[in-house]
Amino acid sequence: MPRSHALDRYRNIGIMAHIDAGKTTTTERILFYTGKSYRMGEVNNGTAVMDWMEQEQERGITITSAATTCFWRDHRINIIDTPGHVDFTIEVERSLRVLDGAVAIFDSVAGVEPQTETVWRQADKYGVPRMGFINKMDRVGADFPGCVAMMRDRLGVTPLVLQLPIGSEASFVGVVDLVMMRATVWKTETLGAEFRHTDIPEDLQAAAAAARQALLDAVLDLDEAATAAYLERGEEPSPDTLRACIRKATLSGGFVPVLCGSAFRNKGIQPMLDAIVDYLPAPGDIGAIKGHRVGGVESDERAANDDSPFAGLVFKVMNDPYVGPLSFFRVYSGTVSVGDSVFNPTKGEREKIGRMLEMHANSREDITRACTGDIVAFAGLEHTGTGETLCDPQKPIVLERMDIPEPVIEIVVEPRTDADHEKMSAALGRLNQEDPSMRVSLDHESGQTIIRGMGELHLEIIVDRMKREFRVDAAVGAPKVAYRETISRSAQIDHTHRRQMGDRAQFARVVLAFEPLTRGSGFVFENRAPVAAVPKEFVVGVQKGLEAAKDAGVVAGFPVVDVKAILLDGAFHDVDSSVQAFELATRAAYREGLAKAGPVLLEPLMRVEIITPDEYMGDVIGDLNSRRGQITGMDQRGNARVVTGQVPLAAMFGYVNSLRSMSQGRAQYSMQFDHYEPVPQAIADSVRAKVA
Numbered sequence: 001m002p003r004s005h006a007l008d009r010y011r012n013i014g015i016m017a018h019i020d021a022g023k024t025t026t027t028e029r030i031l032f033y034t035g036k037s038y039r040m041g042e043v044n045n046g047t048a049v050m051d052w053m054e055q056e057q058e059r060g061i062t063i064t065s066a067a068t069t070c071f072w073r074d075h076r077i078n079i080i081d082t083p084g085h086v087d088f089t090i091e092v093e094r095s096l097r098v099l100d101g102a103v104a105i106f107d108s109v110a111g112v113e114p115q116t117e118t119v120w121r122q123a124d125k126y127g128v129p130r131m132g133f134i135n136k137m138d139r140v141g142a143d144f145p146g147c148v149a150m151m152r153d154r155l156g157v158t159p160l161v162l163q164l165p166i167g168s169e170a171s172f173v174g175v176v177d178l179v180m181m182r183a184t185v186w187k188t189e190t191l192g193a194e195f196r197h198t199d200i201p202e203d204l205q206a207a208a209a210a211a212r213q214a215l216l217d218a219v220l221d222l223d224e225a226a227t228a229a230y231l232e233r234g235e236e237p238s239p240d241t242l243r244a245c246i247r248k249a250t251l252s253g254g255f256v257p258v259l260c261g262s263a264f265r266n267k268g269i270q271p272m273l274d275a276i277v278d279y280l281p282a283p284g285d286i287g288a289i290k291g292h293r294v295g296g297v298e299s300d301e302r303a304a305n306d307d308s309p310f311a312g313l314v315f316k317v318m319n320d321p322y323v324g325p326l327s328f329f330r331v332y333s334g335t336v337s338v339g340d341s342v343f344n345p346t347k348g349e350r351e352k353i354g355r356m357l358e359m360h361a362n363s364r365e366d367i368t369r370a371c372t373g374d375i376v377a378f379a380g381l382e383h384t385g386t387g388e389t390l391c392d393p394q395k396p397i398v399l400e401r402m403d404i405p406e407p408v409i410e411i412v413v414e415p416r417t418d419a420d421h422e423k424m425s426a427a428l429g430r431l432n433q434e435d436p437s438m439r440v441s442l443d444h445e446s447g448q449t450i451i452r453g454m455g456e457l458h459l460e461i462i463v464d465r466m467k468r469e470f471r472v473d474a475a476v477g478a479p480k481v482a483y484r485e486t487i488s489r490s491a492q493i494d495h496t497h498r499r500q501m502g503d504r505a506q507f508a509r510v511v512l513a514f515e516p517l518t519r520g521s522g523f524v525f526e527n528r529a530p531v532a533a534v535p536k537e538f539v540v541g542v543q544k545g546l547e548a549a550k551d552a553g554v555v556a557g558f559p560v561v562d563v564k565a566i567l568l569d570g571a572f573h574d575v576d577s578s579v580q581a582f583e584l585a586t587r588a589a590y591r592e593g594l595a596k597a598g599p600v601l602l603e604p605l606m607r608v609e610i611i612t613p614d615e616y617m618g619d620v621i622g623d624l625n626s627r628r629g630q631i632t633g634m635d636q637r638g639n640a641r642v643v644t645g646q647v648p649l650a651a652m653f654g655y656v657n658s659l660r661s662m663s664q665g666r667a668q669y670s671m672q673f674d675h676y677e678p679v680p681q682a683i684a685d686s687v688r689a690k691v692a
């Protein structure tokens with residue numbers, strides 16, 4: 001079966017934005033104009049077709065990244081929705097991993113907002129070419145040049161202004177197209193509004209000429225012949241030549257085409273679609289995808305074409321009410337058909353491709369084959385989770401895994417009945433498969449289940465889904481800071497476990513050293529004991545003991561990280577020693593050893609940015625200081641002040657309400673995990689007192 005579109009007619013793109021910049025509205029419009037959305041959803045009344053989950057509709061925010069296929073100018077555009085809320089960074093990373101280009105939506109009044117900056121930096125990491133769409137040109141205070149300047153200043157890019165707005169705020173009617181040097185004006189604001197091309201309005205001619213000149217200066221030297229013709233003979237480049245130069249500049253990174261419009265008023269969407277086709281990369285432009293060494297699988301790469309061995313990445317697993325778990329998948333190389341048996345090299349398991357779907361905004365189509373560049377959903381995969389590779393079993397490759405951020409906040413959930421208990425473990429297993437940034441663990445002492453996540457909202461949504469989708473009835477505790485524990489110096493313990501139980505005795509001796517490691521190393525075990533002192537079978541007991549013990553430290557029972565435990569020596573008895581005896585000896589040695597090694601409590605420190613009108617600046621700073629915050633920067637942005645700082649998460653609960661009342665609702669903030677740091681002694685004491 002031949003492919004429907006050549007690979008150079010594919011665009012796998014993401015739409016990224018700060019909350020409320022208009023990502024959902026813009027996506028909706030794109031789907032409408034590309035003809036796949038039959039009913040126009042409006043975010044304000046909660047029927048947007050991209051937002052499928054109930055929670056999203058209720059909250060009016062986009063949480064999951066669903067992929068949607070649509071068509072424009074005989075190109076196949078796959079849109080991967082990326083969330084704007086920083087609680088969902090992992091979702092952003094996931095989608096950035098599989099998209100080739102992105103459209104960043106800016107609010108013309110707010111400009112470059114903190115989360116856009118965050119997502120922008122993430123996109124830098126993945127080298128994703130981008131274009132900008134300055135939305136909401138109809139809003140009071142819309143400032144196109146201000147936004148462009150902010151892109152330059154805050155994002156450090158060279159904006160390629162391809163349009164100028166005609167009118168602003170209520171009088172915004174269209175754009176000057178600087179490639180064609182003509183105006184595009186929308187007749188009405190209703191959906192499906194037609195546009196017409198006219199001459200550039202007189203009062204914009206000088207500005208348009210200057211902006212066009214700036215554009216030529218920025219990109220024309222990417223085409224030698226065009227530069228020569230222009231410089232020597234004064235010949236203007238043809239639109240195609242100019243577009244080719246803009247494309248080259250965009251793909252090389254650093255240059256960002258900028259367009260404008262108003263998604264809500266249906267202006268500017270069609271030219272944006274043209275620009276996606278003209279300037280954003282096709283899968284072939286990205287080059288071969290690299291795999292990395294894991295276990296027996298060597299590092300390798302795959303060229304992006306149908307003849308390469310099959311390989312691709314599951315970037316999203318979501319539970320679909322009709323089909324069950326759906327795994328969104330990007331094919332990087334080769335092709336895959338229904339009935340194929342493919343290989344998951346991370347799990348070492350085969351998967352059978354039973355059903356394959358192409359997702360549209362509000363319909364799905366069963367397909368039998370997917371080719372390089374396609375984004376499809378597999379139904380019924382058994383073993384594969386988010387971030388894992390599926391490939392040709394004869395040619396295994398592991399495509400890179402994504403960075404998963406540290407969870408900083410936790411809640412305790414207690415199912416009401418035994419039946420709920422069972423449902424809950426199934427539900428959490430499923431949710432975890434969808435979302436590797438949530439962690440589930442069992443408190444060994446209390447037997448309670450603990451869920452850890454990225455932020456209050458993240459946990460709230462997990463619990464909400466557990467209750468609604470999986471019908472689990474559970475008592476849920478208040479969110480708490482996910483503290484960690486570590487040690488500040490090395491210590492060595494020689495512990496002998498001896499116990500008489502009836503006519504049986506238990507014996508094990510372990511010599512364990514505990515050493516601090518650098519942040520982010522986790523808990524590591526090393527065995528250096530001679531086999532004659534501790535035979536292999538008993539080393540298992542030591543490992544088991546540490547495994548169980550590391551979840552609870554000696555300061556206040558939080559997980560222990562950045563510690564190396566080394567088994568140096570030991571002793572056993574032919575009859576009385578057992579795995580269990582070694583496990584018990586290790587647990588005792590662990591408690592003693594950690595207590596000797598200067599244990600400390602670590603807390604998550606958050607990077608906070610607050611944007612406030614000048615008059616509340618003093619209050620905002622005073623309040624941050626009272627929250628143990630450290631101010632790291634103060635800046636002016638437009639007529640607002642920007643305060644940045646680091647504040648312990650523990651001091652930030654309910655901050656949104658304080659800030660609101662402090663500034664009469666005018667200040668905003670955003671917050672993100674930065675690193676773990678030791679807690680001051682007085683605070684550590686109070687945390688311990690609360691836990692005890």
Ligand SMILES: Nc1nc2c(ncn2[C@@H]2O[C@H](COP(=O)(O)OP(=O)(O)OP(=O)(O)O)[C@@H](O)[C@H]2O)c(=O)[nH]1
Nearest residue numbers: 019020021022023024025061062084136262263264
């Ligand atoms: N005036 C005006 N309002 C707009 C425009 N585009 C979107 N909006 C409004 O801005 C609000 C946010 O729009 P969304 O499309 O939900 O923004 P979003 O970026 O998807 O937001 P999240 O899903 O929360 O990340 C809604 O009330 C929209 O109606 C626009 O062009 N002009």
